[in-house]
Amino acid sequence: MLKTIRGWFDRRDAAQTGTTPDYRFSLANERTFLAWIRTGLALIGGGLAVAAFVPVLRIPGLRETIAIVLIVLGGAIAVRAVDHWARCEQAMRMGRPLPASRFPAVLALTIGLGAVGLIVVVIVYGTSL
C-alpha cells in the first residue's frame, strides 16, 4: 500500500519509450494540460456557484440539474486532460503526429447549446423564475 502511494510521487516516467522530445514541447504539453485543468475547475466552480447562489427556480430540480451537469462536465474534463496529456507525450516520444481530438469542439458545442437553452428558459419563463 505504501509502495503504491509512493509510486504516485515517483519522479521517473512510467513509460520510457521512444526518444525524449525537446523539453520545450513537453513543457508546452504540460501547459496545455494545466489549461484544461483550469477549464475543468471553472466548470466545477460554475456548478457550485449555481447551486449556492441561484435561488430555487420554478421548474423543480432545474437549479440542481444545471449544477450537476456543470460539475460532471468539469470532472470529465479534468480526467480527459491527463489522458490527452499522456497520449500527446507518447506521440512526441514516438515521432507520431499528435492525436486528433474532437473534444474541444464537442465541449464548445455543449456549452453553446447549454447557453442557448438557458436563454430560451429565461425568455419563456421571464423573471417569474
Next chain:
Amino acid sequence: MADSSTAPRQPPPPTAPDPAETPVERTRLAWRRTTLAGSVIGLLGLRFAVTGRPSSLHLVTAALIAVGWLGLVAVAHRRILSLNHRPLPGVGSGARLLSVIVGGFAVAGLVLVVW
C-alpha cells in the same frame, strides 16, 4: 586593519543565459495560475459545505476538499521546485495526481449538491 564588510561589494559574476528560462517561466506561471484557480474552487466548495447547519456528510466533504487542496499545493510546489533542475525532469506523476484531485473536487461538489 582591512574589514571585509566595509569593502565595496563586487557585482555577481555574469552567468550564461539559460535557454530554458522562458518556457520554464511560463510553465511555472501556469502552475501558479492553476493553484490559484484550484484555491478559489476549493474555497467555494468549503463555503458551500459549511453554510447553514451542515450535515456530517457535508463536514466530511469539506475536510476532504481541504485535504485535496493541500495535495494540489504540494503537487504544484514540488513541480515548480523541479523546474529549477537541469536537465529538466518531466512532470511525471504530478499530472495524474492533479487530475485525481480535481476529479475529487467534482465528486465533492456532486455530493454537496445532491445531498
